[in-house]
Amino acid sequence: IRARRLIGYVPQMLSADSGLTGRENVALFAGLFDVPRRQRRARVNDAMAAMGLTEVADRMARTYSGGMVRRLELAQALVNAPRLLILDEPTVGLDPIARDSVWEHVQGLRAEYAMAVLLTTHYMEEADVLCDRVALMHAGRVRAVGVPSELKAALGAQASLEDVFRQHTGGACEPGEEGAFNGVQHIRRVASRVG
Structure with a gap:
């Protein structure tokens, strides 16, 4: 308690x-x-x-x-x-x-x-603006941890947090991730009933 x-x-x-x-x-x-x-x-x-x-x-x-x-x-x-x-x-x-x-x-x-x-969040721009520190996860594993500005700087002056994510994950979906759409679709269906 x-x-x-x-x-x-x-x-x-x-x-x-x-x-x-x-x-x-x-x-x-x-x-x-x-x-x-x-x-x-x-x-x-x-x-x-x-x-x-x-x-x-x-x-x-x-x-x-x-x-x-x-x-x-x-x-x-x-x-x-x-x-x-x-x-x-x-x-x-x-x-x-x-x-x-x-x-x-x-x-x-x-x-x-x-x-x-x-x-x-899946929105990298939210994580970049709102978070003091981030842990980027992919396929159930932490791929990078740090301050967003430092993670971006390691890739270059114009890098975004999305670029950092792609760098640490290889930029491809894992097998079976395509089915995640069903979960999002379900959330939106439920939200429409409440809203």
Whole structure:
């Protein structure tokens, strides 16, 4: 239980319940994270406000846009004031405006609460801009670890983090990776039902 109180988690798959209001979703997570009962109402309100969802807190989650659902999931993960926030591909399936909004909120929270953020993403430009250190993985193995600017500099002045990834992975998919499309397709189908 101690560890659970220190960690916030936003999974890749949608975790908001479309049959509940935004406030009810966050309150549910407050209970799961063992937030003391006497603090729950205030913590839920604070988390909703931090994500800019106060005005829609009592609307059903199924009426939220994709970006709003991701911000709701961040509110769920933040309700226990975690020291570590784990984000598993939090912007998959979002349009560029919604992606920017999610990152703006995450960066603000990170600065305000001095929390560590562990991010998984397939978007190299996100990793480059948002991460102090990266570990590039391919086929279940860590291929490179370091500060993005240093990894890029090792390849040349104009290199991108995507170039670094290609350099360390050989630039080809492993056998069987082509089927990963089905997983993304499933995520988008689920997101359309909530959004």
